[in-house]
Amino acid sequence: MSQRVTLRVNGETRDLEVEVHDTLLEVLRSEFKLTGPREGCGIGMCGACTVLVDEKPISSCLALAALAADKDILTVEGLADGDGLHPIQEAFVEQMGFQCSYCTPGFILATKALLAEQPSPTPDEVRDYLAGNLCRCGSYVKILDAVLDAAARLRGAAAVERPRP
């Protein structure tokens, strides 16, 4: 059974016809042709399908596309500004916070959500927040470096943006 839905992904709004059982992950990949969100487990355990919906990280493999109308959906493709990279992306590059990078988009988006909530996380806070994102290659040490680096970059950028009295 199909249904019309309006989805807003990375700032782009589109009217679509989806099956009621289509997951958000399936629709992002097949309709929006996005390759950042990926299936790793199909049951919301690995975080490879993480996207931000109204700034909150969710497992898109467990979300129904038909129920995602009128929300701001952000995938990793929506982070970079033109040719530049978002500070979180730059931090992951600088720190080499990946190996095969299949999990990397999920980690980057989860990091964005974490740093919005807590701009100066301790290593333990990072570990707790990101415990739902799995990396089989085992890049955790460098991912932690990247997240802390990203936090510093964002704090630095915020300091620059703060209006001077």
Add this chain to the structure above:
Amino acid sequence: MVVVGQSVPVLDARERVTGQVRYVLDAERPGMLTGRILRSPHPHARIVRVDASRAAALPGVHAVLTRADLHDQAPYNARYGRVYRDQGIVAIDRVRFVGDPVAAVAAVDGRTAEEALDLIDVEYEPLDAVFDVEDALRPDAPLLYEPRLAPQPGFAALVGDLGGASNVCSHFKLRHGNVQQGFAQADFVFEDTFRSPAVQHVPLEPHVTVAEFENGQLTVWTSTQMPHAIRAQLAELFRLPLTRVRVIVPMLGGGFGAKGSLRLEPITSLLALKARRPVKIALRREEEFLTVTKHAATVRLRTGVLQDGTVVARQVTGWYNTGAYADVGPIVARNGGSAMGGPYRTPHVHVDSYAVWTNVVPAAAFRGFGVPQIAWAYESQMDMIAERLGLDPVALRRKNIVHDGDRYATGEELEDIHSDALLDRAQAAIQWRPEDARWLRGVPSGEQAPAASLQRGKGLAVVIKATITPSTSTAAVKLNEDGSLDVLTSSVEMGQGAKTVLAQLAADAADLPYERVLVSEPDTAITPYDQQTSSSRTTYSMGTAVVRAVQDARQQLLALAAELLEVAADDLVTADGRVAVRGAPDRSLTYSEIIRRGQQGNILGHGTFVTKGGLDPETGQGIGSVHWHQAAAACEVEVDTETGKVEVLTFHSTVYAGRMVNPRLCELQTEGSTFLGLGQALFEELVYDDGQLVTQNLADYMIPSFGDVPRRVESAILERDGAGEVHGIGETSLPPVAPAVANAVYNATGVRITDLPLTPEKVLRGLHALRAARSAGQ
């Protein structure tokens, strides 16, 4: 600027962080259909009848594949397999494990394909099944293959002389010295048995294949670590010349050995042939667990020692449970077998290493390739021997460990060995003192300090491992007319940084900036032969081939420049993309100018690197490895004696790399091995119930997360002063992880666990047993 030795950013870093890496999962071809596989619900059964007529009639279904397609008149083979041709494209006479492919469908989308699977009727006649090696070797055990299969040509020696039909798939023998004589000399002989279960690689990207088969040309995009081997095996299967089979491999989302043989390619290719459309099969996670695993193994270790701790003799019997199909099981059993003595100088070593067929998911290559199972045995036993002799386990290792000039159990003379440095680092990392061994602490055996429920302990382990020998890598380079360099290589990028490292080596050899080098993805139509991306061989083997290719191109460049500059080629030097006359830097040309003025179009260079060796099939003597990979692990754990939970506080890996090309990538690989090892040490285990896998998703089978990362994780990667020879490090740090943790758990609690994983239940059972023994003794 020289880039070898620098942690330069990875070549495709931008794509990695913007989600733009293309995996096979992302491959699309015009008119592509979706394939799905119907799998056996029985661990062992005769297939009585398969009727797929209702599935074929379903609208949207373009092809159905059953054993009916594998008849004698078909223009392709029915079966494949490296060592034995035991695997049907789909099951033919029998199914041999729960999950064994019985049929497949290609349809317009996944849902239609699933519906079609439900319409395929299969009638089975269940047979008795065996799931572990003990049962499979009983005289009255049901046999998976009857009569005995003959191995493929060239593999008879590997498989050995196996006699009449049984479930033994291969037998590796190693005979070094005279083990009976050795035991006669020994003051003590200790026999212990160690077990490790099957585990799954869990690459986050599952196996995926897209196949296109038209006009006698087969093209596959597939998640594999061995493009040329896959090409050759598909060519044989479909009776095509190599030129008519093309294998393309973009980036893999993890491999770890899972993607090392034919997997989905045969089914997908045959569906594509039948449907006359491209077909894609991407496994769901549950299916991934039913496709390939690591070998479960039982290792019985008999070690003879003198009173002072000198190891004089070792007799080892190892059984690797290779599951329903042999795959590379016999090669795994040989690789593990040749290293069963451990990194210890032992004059008498006798090894029998068997691969055995059983009715579980086929086991094949897994990071470490047979060595983790035996390192688990010999490094656990070293500590047990140390206790029995009242010795410091580190001192016991130092006493016996191999050095340059020692003869290994394979009879070869060892060189470039750094055991003392590895042990020094491991010992220092956890500040090991003799009293850290609980039997040297003045604590009676089995006793533990009564009050505190949290007990700490330290442990370490050291391992030596071969890299596949003999082996061959070839590479080509194209120096383009703008002075940029294309490196054509079939080495597969799967996160280890192969492309980056090869670009660094090529850049320095070509005297070009790193940014001017591009590395291809493997495409067997274009990129030349490489044996495989595994066995930690790429930086060493392909790296050497690439450097030789660049040197070949450079020679041609200098010859052209010599003509243009009117000097002898010997008087020329290269730097920064320019060729100049030595001592007269203003007399120079850019690479681009030389190529254009010489009307070359481009300069092609090629390089080949072949290593020689191999082991005698009767004695296991010969050259086991072109050079040996060496690592040590040291850790401190804290055990909660009320729950049995083991927390790893500190983990330190030391590995000998010879020369690092990209240090940060080396750290990533070493840390990656640590976490893979910790998962297996503490909780990873495939659990079967009467042949049915009950751990088939990432909720029931958990892999390490951030929550499992120890407080302190460190790696020390040792290089040799001067130009050390590159030693691969992709696997080396993995085998010592589990025994280091088990030794630490023992020193913390007095509980010795000899079968992985070290679960809380096992720790608690051990503690209860100790308490009961104490009470009984009082």
